[in-house]
Amino acid sequence: MKKQQEITYPLGTRPGDGDVIEVTEGVLWVRMPIPFKGLDYINLYLIEDTEGWTMVDAGFSNARIKGLWDEIFDKHLKGKPVTRLICTHFHPDHMGLAAWVMEKWGIPLTMSFGEWTFGRMLYLEAEEEVPDYILNFYRQIGFTPAMMREVEKRGFDMFSKAFHAMPMGFVRLEEGDVLNIGGHDWSVIVGTGHAPEHVCLHCKDKNILISGDQVLPRITPHIGVYPAEPFANPLQKFLASTEKFRHLPEDITVLPAHNDVFIGLNNQLDFYLEHHHERLARLKAACQSPKTAIEIVPALFDRVLEDRDMGLGIAEGLAHCHYLIGEGEMERNMGDDGVWRFVTKKSVQEKVA
Numbered sequence: 226m227k228k229q230q231e232i233t234y235p236l237g238t239r240p241g242d243g244d245v246i247e248v249t250e251g252v253l254w255v256r257m258p259i260p261f262k263g264l265d266y267i268n269l270y271l272i273e274d275t276e277g278w279t280m281v282d283a284g285f286s287n288a289r290i291k292g293l294w295d296e297i298f299d300k301h302l303k304g305k306p307v308t309r310l311i312c313t314h315f316h317p318d319h320m321g322l323a324a325w326v327m328e329k330w331g332i333p334l335t336m337s338f339g340e341w342t343f344g345r346m347l348y349l350e351a352e353e354e355v356p357d358y359i360l361n362f363y364r365q366i367g368f369t370p371a372m373m374r375e376v377e378k379r380g381f382d383m384f385s386k387a388f389h390a391m392p393m394g395f396v397r398l399e400e401g402d403v404l405n406i407g408g409h410d411w412s413v414i415v416g417t418g419h420a421p422e423h424v425c426l427h428c429k430d431k432n433i434l435i436s437g438d439q440v441l442p443r444i445t446p447h448i449g450v451y452p453a454e455p456f457a458n459p460l461q462k463f464l465a466s467t468e469k470f471r472h473l474p475e476d477i478t479v480l481p482a483h484n485d486v487f488i489g490l491n492n493q494l495d496f497y498l499e500h501h502h503e504r505l506a507r508l509k510a511a512c513q514s515p516k517t518a519i520e521i522v523p524a525l526f527d528r529v530l531e532d533r534d535m536g537l538g539i540a541e542g543l544a545h546c547h548y549l550i551g552e553g554e555m556e557r558n559m560g561d562d563g564v565w566r567f568v569t570k571k572s573v574q575e576k577v578a
C-alpha cells in the first residue's frame with residue numbers, strides 16, 4: 226500500500242457546510258452532508274460559465290441541504306444563475322436534489338442514458354412490500370432468517386425516499402462528448418463498475434478531472450452485486466475502466482465526490498489494481514472448500530463489519546467471486562439448501578497451495 230502515501234492534497238483544507246473553496250479560477254468546491262454513516266460528506270462542484278454556472282451533482286434530498294444550497298446560490302454565484310446541471314451517476318447522494326435544482330432554475334438535467342434510466346427505474350419500482358424476486362436473491366446468497374427479517378422490515382421504497390422527485394427527462398452525455406463551459410472544453414470520460422455509466426469530466430486547459438465516485442482518494446469506490454443484475458461482473462468493468470484515465474497527466478488535480486481534492490491519479494489507479502488483486506488472492510485461498518457469500522466476508526475485510534456495513538460487504542464479496550468466475554478460476558454451485566456456494570477451481574487450488 227506504499228503508493229497511497231504518494232498522493233497529495235494540494236489545498237490542505239476543505240469547505241465547511243454551506244461554504245465553498247475555489248479550486249482554481251472559475252471552479253468552486255462545495256461540500257454537503259449526507260445521512261449515511263461512514264460516508265458523511267459529498268463534494269459537489271460549480272463551474273463558472275459565461276452567462277451562469279454549471280453544477281456537477283446536486284446532493285442528497287433533505288430540507289437542510291436545500292437550505293445550504295440557497296445560501297451558496299445567494300453568496301457565491303456573483304449574481305448569475307445556475308444554467309446547467311450535470312449528474313455523474315444516479316446514486317441519491319449525487320442525484321437526490323436534481324429535480325429540485327431543475328425546478329428552481331428552470332434548467333434541464335444532463336447525464337448519461339444508463340444512469341438516468343437506471344435511477345428512474347429504481348425510483349419508480351418502489352413498493353411497500355419487498356417483492357419475492359428480491360427476497361429470493363437474498364435467500365440464495367445465504368441471508369440468515371434474522372437478516373431476511375431486516376430486509377423485509379426495510380421495505381422497498383428506501384431509494385425513492387432519497388429523492389426530491391425523479392426527473393422525467395434528460396439531456397444525454399456520452400463518452401467523448403465535449404462541453405464548452407466558460408470558454409474551456411470539458412470532455413466526458415465514462416467509467417463503469419461503481420455505477421452503470423458514470424460520467425467524469427476532464428478539462429485539459431485547467432488540468433482538472435472531476436471524478437465523481439469513479440476515482441476516490443483514501444478509499445476504493447464501492448463495487449457491488451445487487452438483485453437487478455444478480456450475475457453481474459462489475460469488478461471486471463471497474464478494473465478495465467482504470468485504463469481510461471491512464472492518458473491523463475501525472476500532475477492532474479482530481480476533484481472527487483468523497484474525501485479531498487488530490488494529486489496522484491495514477492498512484493490511486495495502481496492502488497485499486499493492487500488492492501483488488503490482493504483481495505482476489507485471499508478469496509481464492511478462502512474458497513478451497515465451498516463458501517457462501519456471507520462466509521467469504523471475513524476473508525475480504527481486515528475489520529469485523531458492523532451490521533449496517535454487512536450488506537455492502539456481501540455485495541462486494543459477490544463482485545469479487547463473479548470476477549473470479551469470469552476469469553475461469555472459480556465455480557458457483559447451488560447447494561441442496563437453495564444457497565449459492567463459491568469454490569476455487571481444482572486446477573487453481575493446486576497453484577494457490
Ligand SMILES: [Zn+2]
Binds near residue numbers: 314316419420438
Ligand atoms: Zn456512487
